[in-house]
Amino acid sequence: MRLIRFLLPLVALGWWPFSSQAQFQPLPKLSINRRADGAYMDSLAQLAKRQYHALSKMPHTVQHDTLRFQALYYLGGLYKWWYSRRDSTLHFSNELINQARQSRNIYFIVNGKLLQEEYYRNGALNTPQALRLNFEMLSLLPKTNLYDGLRYRINMNLGDLYSITKDYTNALHYLDQAHQLLLHGLPNVGANGITALRGAIEQHIGAVYKQQDNFVESEKHYVAAEKLLGDYASESSRAFVYDDLGELYLKYKRYEQALHYAKKAEAIWDHIKTPAESHSWGTLACVYAGLGQDEQAVHYAQQVLGLPQPNKFIREQAYMALYQVAEHQKDWKNLALHYKKYIVVRDSIAESQHSLELVSIEKQAEYDRLALQSQQQQQLQAQRLLTLQKQAELDRVRASAEADAFARKTRLSEQQRLLDNERAKTLLNRQQTAQRFQQQAFEQQALKQENRFQQNFILFSTSSSLLLLGVLILLLFLVRLRKRKAEADLRLAEERKEVDARIIHTQEAERRRLAADLHDDLGGTLATLRRRLDDIRLHLHEPEAAQAFDALQPLIQKSSDDLRRIAHNLMPPEFSRIGLLHTIRQLVQSQPAQPTRFSFITSGPEQKLPLETELNAYRIVSELLQNISKHAQANQAAVQLLYYDDRLTITVEDDGLGSQSASSEYGHTGIGLKNTNLRAEYIGATLWRDVSEAGTLVVLNIPYSTSVYAPRITQSAPPD
Numbered sequence: 163m164r165l166i167r168f169l170l171p172l173v174a175l176g177w178w179p180f181s182s183q184a185q186f187q188p189l190p191k192l193s194i195n196r197r198a199d200g201a202y203m204d205s206l207a208q209l210a211k212r213q214y215h216a217l218s219k220m221p222h223t224v225q226h227d228t229l230r231f232q233a234l235y236y237l238g239g240l241y242k243w244w245y246s247r248r249d250s251t252l253h254f255s256n257e258l259i260n261q262a263r264q265s266r267n268i269y270f271i272v273n274g275k276l277l278q279e280e281y282y283r284n285g286a287l288n289t290p291q292a293l294r295l296n297f298e299m300l301s302l303l304p305k306t307n308l309y310d311g312l313r314y315r316i317n318m319n320l321g322d323l324y325s326i327t328k329d330y331t332n333a334l335h336y337l338d339q340a341h342q343l344l345l346h347g348l349p350n351v352g353a354n355g356i357t358a359l360r361g362a363i364e365q366h367i368g369a370v371y372k373q374q375d376n377f378v379e380s381e382k383h384y385v386a387a388e389k390l391l392g393d394y395a396s397e398s399s400r401a402f403v404y405d406d407l408g409e410l411y412l413k414y415k416r417y418e419q420a421l422h423y424a425k426k427a428e429a430i431w432d433h434i435k436t437p438a439e440s441h442s443w444g445t446l447a448c449v450y451a452g453l454g455q456d457e458q459a460v461h462y463a464q465q466v467l468g469l470p471q472p473n474k475f476i477r478e479q480a481y482m483a484l485y486q487v488a489e490h491q492k493d494w495k496n497l498a499l500h501y502k503k504y505i506v507v508r509d510s511i512a513e514s515q516h517s518l519e520l521v522s523i524e525k526q527a528e529y530d531r532l533a534l535q536s537q538q539q540q541q542l543q544a545q546r547l548l549t550l551q552k553q554a555e556l557d558r559v560r561a562s563a564e565a566d567a568f569a570r571k572t573r574l575s576e577q578q579r580l581l582d583n584e585r586a587k588t589l590l591n592r593q594q595t596a597q598r599f600q601q602q603a604f605e606q607q608a609l610k611q612e613n614r615f616q617q618n619f620i621l622f623s624t625s626s627s628l629l630l631l632g633v634l635i636l637l638l639f640l641v642r643l644r645k646r647k648a649e650a651d652l653r654l655a656e657e658r659k660e661v662d663a664r665i666i667h668t669q670e671a672e673r674r675r676l677a678a679d680l681h682d683d684l685g686g687t688l689a690t691l692r693r694r695l696d697d698i699r700l701h702l703h704e705p706e707a708a709q710a711f712d713a714l715q716p717l718i719q720k721s722s723d724d725l726r727r728i729a730h731n732l733m734p735p736e737f738s739r740i741g742l743l744h745t746i747r748q749l750v751q752s753q754p755a756q757p758t759r760f761s762f763i764t765s766g767p768e769q770k771l772p773l774e775t776e777l778n779a780y781r782i783v784s785e786l787l788q789n790i791s792k793h794a795q796a797n798q799a800a801v802q803l804l805y806y807d808d809r810l811t812i813t814v815e816d817d818g819l820g821s822q823s824a825s826s827e828y829g830h831t832g833i834g835l836k837n838t839n840l841r842a843e844y845i846g847a848t849l850w851r852d853v854s855e856a857g858t859l860v861v862l863n864i865p866y867s868t869s870v871y872a873p874r875i876t877q878s879a880p881p882d
Contacts, residue, residue, distance in 0.1 A: 187850055189213065189236050190861075197243045201817070201856055207244075209852060210236045227261075231270040234258040238277040251281045272299050272312050279319060289323055296320050311351065314343045314359070318366065325370045333370050337363055358399070361390030365403055372406075377414055384410060401430035401442075408445040417452045424449060444479030451483040456490055459483045478507045692718050742776035743768050743803055746783055750801050753787060758796045758816070760787070766805030769866060778841040779812060779864060782849070785834050786814045786860055794818025796857065810864045817857040 189210055196202045214233035220226045238254040241247050259274035275295050283292040296319050303309045317340035324333035341363050344356055351359070368383035384407050391400050404427035411420035427442040443466045450459035466472050466480040481504035488497035695714060737745055743764060750762040771779075783801065790799050796818030804811040842849035847864040 203244050227265050235273050248285050251277055275299050293323055310343050311348045314340050321366055330370055337366055357390055358395045361387045397430050401427045412445055412448055417449050421449045444476030447483035448479050451486040456487045459487050474507055474511050738773055745780055759798050761800045763802040769805050775845045778845045782838045782841050785838050790816050812862040814860045820853050820857045
């Protein structure tokens with residue numbers, strides 16, 4: 163049991179060598195910048211729920227339980243970022259904690275409590291509950307560096323909570339504890355990840371010094387955070403640092419520097435479509451009011467007040483900017499109105515801060531009371547120990563007196579014992595004589611039984627040897643049969659690979675032949691026909707006939723364009739030179755704008771794959787785009803090329819019919835689907851589909867180490 167409890171965190175961290183994750187596709191990584199897209203978030207939630215329900219029906223093993231816990235944690239984290247449905251975080255975190263407790267999995271118990279802590283800290287603004295949860299988690303973690311990643315997160319949470327309650331000493335203490343953990347390294351976190359986490363600590367320390375009105379230290383740490391987060395953090399993380407720097411410089415009326423950072427933050431928030439998370443509008447309103455640019459100040463203040471639920475801090479900035487503008491314009495009526503609203507919001511913020519300070523004081527008093535109780539218990543235990551020592555000494559003296567009395571009594575009865583011993587010896591000699599006679603009779607009987615046992619043993623050994631020999635012969639025969647079957651299966655797999663390779667090569671050769679024939683033969687014929695029609699047109703004098711010939715010119719031109727497009731799609735020109743990324747971008751951009759609008763997205767540095775692998779990946783994407791155009795009836799579709807460290811992931815997603823078109827080729831039947839599956843298997847990639855009422859998502863994962871079965875295809879593009 164102790165071994166299992168020790169290995170559970172290793173499984174949860176992905177170190178278990180025999181994990182059954184091969185049975186389930188890993189859940190897609192959440193793109194924080196798309197959390198405002200309801201359809202995107204719903205598709206991820208449905209995918210995770212299906213995997214969780216499938217795992218719930220499987221036997222309870224370490225691997226299955228770990229995968230189920232990961233699905234619940236994924237759902238809790240997903241709803242944590244889905245602001246309109248944030249309350250669902252509590253449901254999934256409670257479910258995760260209850261199931262992890264049944265399996266005694268400390269790692270996922272703490273992760274479930276971390277989800278709850280963030281909900282109470284940022285969602286419900288319940289600071290006491292968040293503090294209690296963090297201290298509970300610290301007491302649960304074993305003394306091993308496997309859990310240092312969780313300790314880092316808990317110390318960061320405590321730093322934030324104590325800075326909210328203005329307990330700056332404790333805030334800096336826990337932030338320093340988090341920094342010390344980074345110096346020793348965290349499990350499964352690389353150098354870039356450590357750099358990004360250091361940037362987050364610098365940002366939090368800057369916020370603590372800002373609350374203490376220490377401009378020099380606050381600016382130093384904020385600038386250090388900006389440098390550390392510049393290359394390794396997400397856009398939203400950088401935007402939060404820009405927001406903090408803008409507010410810092412605004413606080414000390416350094417308007418030009420505040421304007422610089424607030425504009426940088428605004429550019430990022432506008433890009434990722436979550437302006438409600440940014441303080442930049444409130445900062446910009448106050449900066450423009452301070453610079454005397456009243457029109458810009460009013461514009462940003464109205465944007466803040468137009469948000470569905472702006473927080474108190476940026477509303478305070480908006481009303482401050484408005485009453486400053488009214489003061490510049492000597493509009494005393496609006497000045498009084500906005501100043502009154504500003505005072506109401508400011509007092510509300512101050513009241514909230516006083517409440518938090520009171521909670522902190524009450525919490526400290528509770529800690530002092532617990533410490534006093536612990537000290538009193540220690541003193542009481544010391545007194546009890548002294549009493550026990552005195553009682554033990556008294557018992558020792560009493561036992562010594564009783565031993566002396568017993569010795570005296572023993573000496574008085576010694577003669578009686580000697581007489582009893584003589585009598586006992588005589589009786590013993592008699593018993594020993596009778597026992598010798600009984601022993602001799604028993605030995606004779608035992609000798610007869612031993613002879614019978616040896617005969618039975620010889621018979622049994624002979625029978626067992628013959629049976630064992632038969633079993634060994636049968637096992638050897640079965641091993642030989644299995645070996646022959648394995649060899650037959652291997653030959654069948656190799657023949658299948660060869661057939662697949664010949665099919666792929668035949669298709670590519672036929673595509674090249676068709677592209678060349680269309681371009682050379684039919685293209686030349688259309689060009690000759692166009693020149694002949696131009697010659698005939700010169701000899702026509704009747705207006706009606708001339709108009710009829712002129713009407714043929716666009717049709718011939720369209721036929722030539724269509725012919726060129728078809729030939730290029732059959733075999734893209736210069737594919738080996740420009741590569742997969744640019745070829746797919748050209749393919750997506752060449753799609754008609756109606757009825758489906760296609761978009762192309764790429765992420766990560768481009769990695770070159772073998773030519774045949776890239777060509778087959780292009781064919782798969784081309785087939786999927788044709789299916790969307792023909793069958794999906796979609797309004798929008800997107801193609802993404804995501805270059806990771808170990809693989810290339812290509813996703814094709816649309817909002818079309820999806821599961822409503824299950825009987826068509828775009829559903830789950832047809833030659834096109836079989837062809838894409840054949841090509842994916844041929845290049846060693848994995849291809850899976852998720853079809854729902856919201857549309858269809860197709861994901862192609864190509865490992866960089868993949869290799870195809872057949873030789874490389876020599877690329878030959880048709881002449882342009």
